[in-house]
Amino acid sequence: MNNDELRKIWDERAEQHAARKLCKSDNHSGQFYHESWWRHIEPLLPEFPEGKVLEAGCGTGRWAEHLVPMGFALTCSDFSPGMLAKAQEDADRKGFDNIRFEVLDVCDLHPFKDASFDMVISTGEPISLSSDPKKAIGEYCRVVRPGGYVLCDAGNKYRLAFDLFRDKPSADFMHTLETGEFSSKGNMDLHLFGPTELTKTFEHFGMTIHTLAGLTPLFTFPPSAKTNAAMKATDTTQALEKLERDYATHPEVIALSSRLIVVAQKPQ
Secondary structure (H helix, E strand, C coil): HHHHHHHHHHHHHHHHHHHHHHCHHHHHHHHHHHHHHHHHHHHHHCCCCCEEEEEEECCCCCHHHHHCCCEEEEEEEECHHHHHHHHHHHHHHHHCCCCEEECHHHHHCCCCCCCCCCEECCCHHHHCCCCCCHHHHHHHHHHEEEEEEEEEEEEEHHHHHHHHHHHHCCCCCCHHHHHHHHHHCCCEECCCCCCHHHHHHHHHCCEEEEEEECCCCCCCCCCCCCHHHHCCCCHHEEEEHHHHHCCCCCHHHHHHCEEEEEEEEEEC
């Protein structure tokens, strides 16, 4: 699928994603994912108060509601004009003015000079959905300043291969396991990583790994209706929160996770 076709799909989904964002109370697993990510972002922010942050592949926008009121200068980029329009509508509705929007592919952030940002955040697997994930990672690492951080998530090819075989036993899982490639429903091509491959890619671009973890380790993405229903129970949510706090960085749990998170720092 070429970029024009992919852009059309995301433009068509913009309204649905914006509506889901407004209905947090009905999207328990989505809210849990959001809060799980914030636990990795928030502790780093005091290092550059009111700094410059890029949300790359922002979709309808996830982090403005946290970062803009804290004084950070936020740039939101996405290659879907429809998604970005919804992000801007949300920012306008909330009266945010310290924010800008750029229609850009994560593989080509050319308007931004080297070392332009204190932090780059890329959530929701933009690199796995991009045409060239290693090029996207290289761009993130280029535009972050020395001492700054890149935080992103990516699909885990080992967990997906397991899920494929569990759901429909056949030899097909080997292609995903060996290549990291998978065509999802709707024929979107996914590029997935193993934990070691993901960390080595960041190290290739001169970054130091601060954190490697499984993000919401027991979820598949998108979460099933059964998962969403289960998370209405407080004890289930509390158990998952404990799992993330106590075990998310354990190699065994990382291997179970359908989505990997990496926090990498550019050396001074």
